[in-house]
Amino acid sequence: MTTVDVTQAVARVRVPVGGRFGWLMTVYRYALVVLLAAVFVFPFVVMLMTAFKASNEIFTAPPQLLPHTWTLEHFFAALVEIPFWRFLLNTIVISGLSVLGTVLVSPLIAYSLSKLRWRGRNLLFIMVLATMMLPPQVTLIPIYMMWNRVGLTGTILPLIVPAFLGTPFFIFLIRQFLLSVPDELIEAAKVDGASEFRIYWSVVLPIARPALITSAVFQFVWAWTDFLYPLIYLNDEDSYTLSVGLYSFLGQHGVQWGPLMAACVMFTLPALLIFLLFQRYFIGGIATGALK
Amino acid sequence: MAEKTAKYREPTGRALLKGLAFASPFIIGFLVLYAWPILASGYYSFTDFSLFKAPRWVGLANYERMLHDAKFWKSLYNTLFFTFVGVPVDIAISIAGAHILNQKLRGEPIWRALVYLPSIMPAVAAGFLWRWLLNAQYGFVNEILSWFHIPQPNWLLDAGWGGISVIVLMLWTVGGTMLIYLAALKNVPPELYEAAELDGAGPFRRFLHITWPMISPVTLFQVIVLLIAFLQVFTQPFVLSKDPGLGTQTATGPGDSMLSYSIYLFQNGFTFLKMGYASAMAWVLLLVTLAITLLILWSAKKWVFYDNR
Numbered sequence: 356m357t358t359v360d361v362t363q364a365v366a367r368v369r370v371p372v373g374g375r376f377g378w379l380m381t382v383y384r385y386a387l388v389v390l391l392a393a394v395f396v397f398p399f400v401v402m403l404m405t406a407f408k409a410s411n412e413i414f415t416a417p418p419q420l421l422p423h424t425w426t427l428e429h430f431f432a433a434l435v436e437i438p439f440w441r442f443l444l445n446t447i448v449i450s451g452l453s454v455l456g457t458v459l460v461s462p463l464i465a466y467s468l469s470k471l472r473w474r475g476r477n478l479l480f481i482m483v484l485a486t487m488m489l490p491p492q493v494t495l496i497p498i499y500m501m502w503n504r505v506g507l508t509g510t511i512l513p514l515i516v517p518a519f520l521g522t523p524f525f526i527f528l529i530r531q532f533l534l535s536v537p538d539e540l541i542e543a544a545k546v547d548g549a550s551e552f553r554i555y556w557s558v559v560l561p562i563a564r565p566a567l568i569t570s571a572v573f574q575f576v577w578a579w580t581d582f583l584y585p586l587i588y589l590n591d592e593d594s595y596t597l598s599v600g601l602y603s604f605l606g607q608h609g610v611q612w613g614p615l616m617a618a619c620v621m622f623t624l625p626a627l628l629i630f631l632l633f634q635r636y637f638i639g640g641i642a643t644g645a646l647k
Numbered sequence: 648m649a650e651k652t653a654k655y656r657e658p659t660g661r662a663l664l665k666g667l668a669f670a671s672p673f674i675i676g677f678l679v680l681y682a683w684p685i686l687a688s689g690y691y692s693f694t695d696f697s698l699f700k701a702p703r704w705v706g707l708a709n710y711e712r713m714l715h716d717a718k719f720w721k722s723l724y725n726t727l728f729f730t731f732v733g734v735p736v737d738i739a740i741s742i743a744g745a746h747i748l749n750q751k752l753r754g755e756p757i758w759r760a761l762v763y764l765p766s767i768m769p770a771v772a773a774g775f776l777w778r779w780l781l782n783a784q785y786g787f788v789n790e791i792l793s794w795f796h797i798p799q800p801n802w803l804l805d806a807g808w809g810g811i812s813v814i815v816l817m818l819w820t821v822g823g824t825m826l827i828y829l830a831a832l833k834n835v836p837p838e839l840y841e842a843a844e845l846d847g848a849g850p851f852r853r854f855l856h857i858t859w860p861m862i863s864p865v866t867l868f869q870v871i872v873l874l875i876a877f878l879q880v881f882t883q884p885f886v887l888s889k890d891p892g893l894g895t896q897t898a899t900g901p902g903d904s905m906l907s908y909s910i911y912l913f914q915n916g917f918t919f920l921k922m923g924y925a926s927a928m929a930w931v932l933l934l935v936t937l938a939i940t941l942l943i944l945w946s947a948k949k950w951v952f953y954d955n956r
Contacts, residue, residue, distance in 0.1 A: 384747075384750045384752065385752070387747045387750075388747050388748065388750070388752055388758050391744055391747050391748070391758075391762065392758055392761040392762060395761055395762045395764055395765055395819070395822060396761055396764065397787075398765070398776055398777070398780055398819065399764065399765075399768075401776070401779070401780060401787055402776050402779075405779065413785075414785055415785070416784050416785055417790050417793070418785050418786065418787055418790050420787075460672045460673075463669050463670070463672060464669065464670050464672060464673040466669055467665075467666050467667075467668075467669035467670040468670070471662065471665055471666045471669060472662055472666070473659075473662045473663045473665065473666030473667070474659065474662075474663055475663070475666070475667075476666055479670055479673070479674070482673075482677055482681075483673070486677065486681050488875070489681065489685075489933075490875070490878070490879055490929070490932055490933055490936055491879070492879065492909060492912055492928075492929040492932055492933075493684070493685060493688050493929045493930065493932070493933050494680065494681060494684035494685060494688065495916070495929065496688060496691065496916050496922050496925055496926050496929070497683070497684035497685075497687035497688050497691065497926075498680060498684050499916075500687070500698075500922075501679075501683075501684075503698065517676065517680055519672065520672045520673060520675055520676025520679070520680065521672045521673035521676050526673065551665055551669075555669070576767050579769065580767070580768070580769035580770055580771075582769075582770055582771050582881075582882045582885075582886075583881055583882065583913075587913075587917060597769070597771075598769055598770075598771045599771075601771055601772070601775070602771050602886065602889070605775065605889055612779055615775055616775075616776070616779065619769075619772035619775055619776060622769055622771075622772050623768050623769060623772050626767045626768065626769065627764075627767065627768075629767075630760075630763075630764070630767045631760070634756070634760055635756075637763070637767075638756075638759060638763075638826065641763075641823055641826050641827060641830075642826070642827070642830045
């Protein structure tokens with residue numbers, strides 16, 4: 356073993372081809388990746404800096420990146436000029452309930468599609484796939500009319516009920532995960548005489564944890580950033596989410612870039628935190644190809 | 648059937664009930680949120696109706712009306728422009744960026760996170776931010792262009808650049824596709840490159856003859872996913888085109904250059920209260936999406952390589 360290790364170590368040392376100029380290649384590689392990352396990150400920096408600038412520094416040509424005087428005034432202005440806390444609370448409630456619906460319901464269907472054997476299972480799976488492909492514009496108006504008929508437009512129900520009926524993307528994601536779980540674990544619990552729901556609850560769900568977390572974080576970010584559906588269903592300012600609230604406030608007092616950027620910072624921050632905390636679940640979800 | 652050999656076999660009836668019980672939320676959801684709405688939307692598309700009046704059968708009138716509706720054609724043209732410019736550029740940037748990320752870098756998870764960051768930003772906030780960045784006088788985009796003596800367009804106010812502004816905003820969230828390509832690049836067997844190098848193939852030929860065919864199944868899937876996303880684009884042009892002076896929802900950018908198909912559909916359904924017409928538009932969108940997708944799938948046998956080893 357040691358000899359192998361040594362040869363591997365030697366091979367590794369010799370890997371940076373390009374000889375004496377190997378370090379130049381390293382610099383080049385990192386320069387490229389820094390440039391790439393900068394394109395994606397620089398707009399965030401502009402947003403932050405604009406939010407912290409004094410009002411009289413915002414409109415300068417050519418634009419200056421760093422503030423001369425740092426100030427929190429735009430954050431306070433944003434909190435006062437728009438009902439920010441109200442919008443924030445609404446967004447938290449809708450996102451939270453959507454996540455709850457997704458983790459409670461999508462795995463039930465995923466379990467039925469992966470571990471239970473029944474006639475019609477394949478048909479149901481095809482239905483899940485087909486609904487993933489359907490442009491939401493096709494169902495938008497009939498679903499709106501349905502909610503309108505029962506008098507529930509203007510409430511948050513149209514925004515959260517779909518999560519409690521199973522979201523095709525997450526059903527698919529969790530099903531793929533469960534397929535890789537060996538049946539023996541479930542069979543063993545059956546021998547012990549556990550009921551199907553008990554097996555699901557105390558054996559399958561704990562195993563499916565990674566897929567559930569991936570679904571939960573994507574559902575959270577989707578609900579947090581959603582615009583079209585809240586725009587259609589929420590018609591009273593008191594029920595607006597941050598997306599709709601910020602949109603409708605643009606221009607009511609002219610464009611005040613300072614407070615607007617401060618509000619955007621506060622709006623983005625929770626999604627950013629969730630992303631940073633659960634990064635590997637996001638990347639895992641992206642790698643399955645079903646989510647983006 | 649495999650079930651015959653399973654040890655704990657249940658009667659089929661019982662198994663069916665169990666399967667249905669677990670799947671029942673989605674069965675309800677499928678009926679209420681998909682099956683019925685699709686049928687209803689098809690029916691509505693042949694009617695004249697709005698929130699305030701019941702559907703009245705008008706035959707093909709809504710579809711005929713599209714033929715003479717200049718705004719309909721403009722919105723379709725814009726959306727196809729976004730799609731046919733945006734999707735190839737998105738794929739090209741993703742592949743190039745994935746190569747940059749796939750260089751055995753230190754701190755790779757950090758670089759991956761940074762390129763994905765814009766994708767988790769609320770589209771409304773991203774739209775506002777880019778309105779500021781693309782501001783002709785005070786924005787950083789034109790400032791950076793001026794460093795390189797590149798002409799600086801009036802992005803958001805020039806009819807020739809409005810559509811490109813929408814594409815730029817959408818391309819900012821290219822990171823997800825880039826990470827999918829990064830995973831695909833890591834799956835290409837290194838022996839292939841070693842063999843090609845021995846044959847004296849340079850980087851360009853290695854890409855053309857190894858990388859491109861090996862990642863082509865991913866490309867096929869991503870082209871379809873992006874195509875669907877671009878054909879449905881709503882929020883980005885909707886936010887970029889909002890007129891801060893009027894504050895209404897009917898602004899569509901200079902010369903209607905940001906009027907996407909979905910925006911016009913939304914306006915018809917919810918602003919002009921022509922829900923029959925909007926439903927007909929939804930069906931045309933479905934058919935256009937289906938036609939382009941099938942065309943791409945049909946072309947796939949010419950350029951997608953499946954590794955059957």
